[in-house]
Amino acid sequence: MAAALLVLAFFHLAIFSRLAFRRQESAPDHDLPVSVVVCARNESLALQRLIPLLMDQDHREFEVIVVNDRSDDDTWEVLQWMRPEYPRLKPVNIQADEKFSYGKKIALGVGVRSAKYPHVLVTDADCLPVGRDWVSLMAAGFKEGRQIVIGHSPYERQPGLTSLLERYDGFSKAVQYIAFAQAGLPYMGVGRNMAFTSDLFFGAKGQHRHRQLMSGDDDLFINEVARANNTAAMADGRSYMTTRATPDLATWFRRKRRHYTTARFYRFGHQLLLTLLPAARMVLWATILYLLFTGHVQAALAGLAVELLVFLPIGMMAMRRLGAGAIIWLALPLEWLFLLLDPCIYLSTLIIKPQRWK
Incomplete structure (x- = not known):
């Protein structure tokens, strides 16, 4: 014992x-230009909730790139319909090709290549910022030459056992990877709330590495390139992105199983x-x-x-x-x-x- x-x-x-005893409040950086990249597949309804909240961010210079990743619903039509209303919105379309099989990593690479600014902030279509300072707080993490900012993305609260298990698991994992990063031992981040420089992404061949994996390539990208001197962890409550709850226990179980396939590739x-x-x-x-x-x-x-x-x-x-x-x-x-x-x-x-x- x-x-x-x-x-x-x-x-x-x-x-x-x-993480437990230090104040986690940060001063927002409203001036750093940021490209927000969202990869979406069959998420037309979610995007109609997310995009207005992104456009309402209290940040001076930013764009929102939404990559339509081979959707077979009306995602692309929704993006075209919203584009005139939001000049910062930049839709990018990837058409389905039966000759090739690939996951989210390619869509992310297309989004980063389309970015106007070198500082890229990524999230998913089924996420929502908790407030208007999300972009500015994540941008603040780039100070002192940092190239990676690891954020927190808690699951929304719903009644039932699935939500209880998912939320506890998410919080316990977040305590680990955020506290580890604050201690100078960054090992992962979640693609629902993460920022990095495009030079680092392409320098590490982030678009092409681990394409064979079914999930967790954002974990492995961070695991390969994150170091104590280039990574910041943002734990300010205003910087969170809430994630849509998993609908049932079986879906949550499948996601947990997929996530375990990546851990063996960690350092x-x-x-x-x-x-x-x-x-x-x-x-x-x-x-x-x-x-x-x-x-x-x-x-x-x-x-x-x-x-x-x-x-x-x-x-x-x-x-x-x-x-x-x-x-x-x-x-x-x-x-x-x-x-x-x-x-x-x-x-x-x-x-x-x-x-x-x-």
């Missing part, structure tokens, strides 16, 4: 505490750290239970006290910084659930390969 406590102490005191050091954290949690709880059942009550209570008085409050405060709200009071039982659920989902990807996204 001592080894598990030491590992967890490192993660909580050296990494997660940066070895990141894989090691991300494996140590849940492993230490499992060892700690298993040891506490073992000690209780074998009569070593004092030792079990000592380990439990460290968890409940040190580790759990830090984790809850970090999640609260990211806007988790009341879900933090369920952090402990949900942690137990995911300690059992995540290995099962990962093993399922080894038995049945996830289907490729099209």
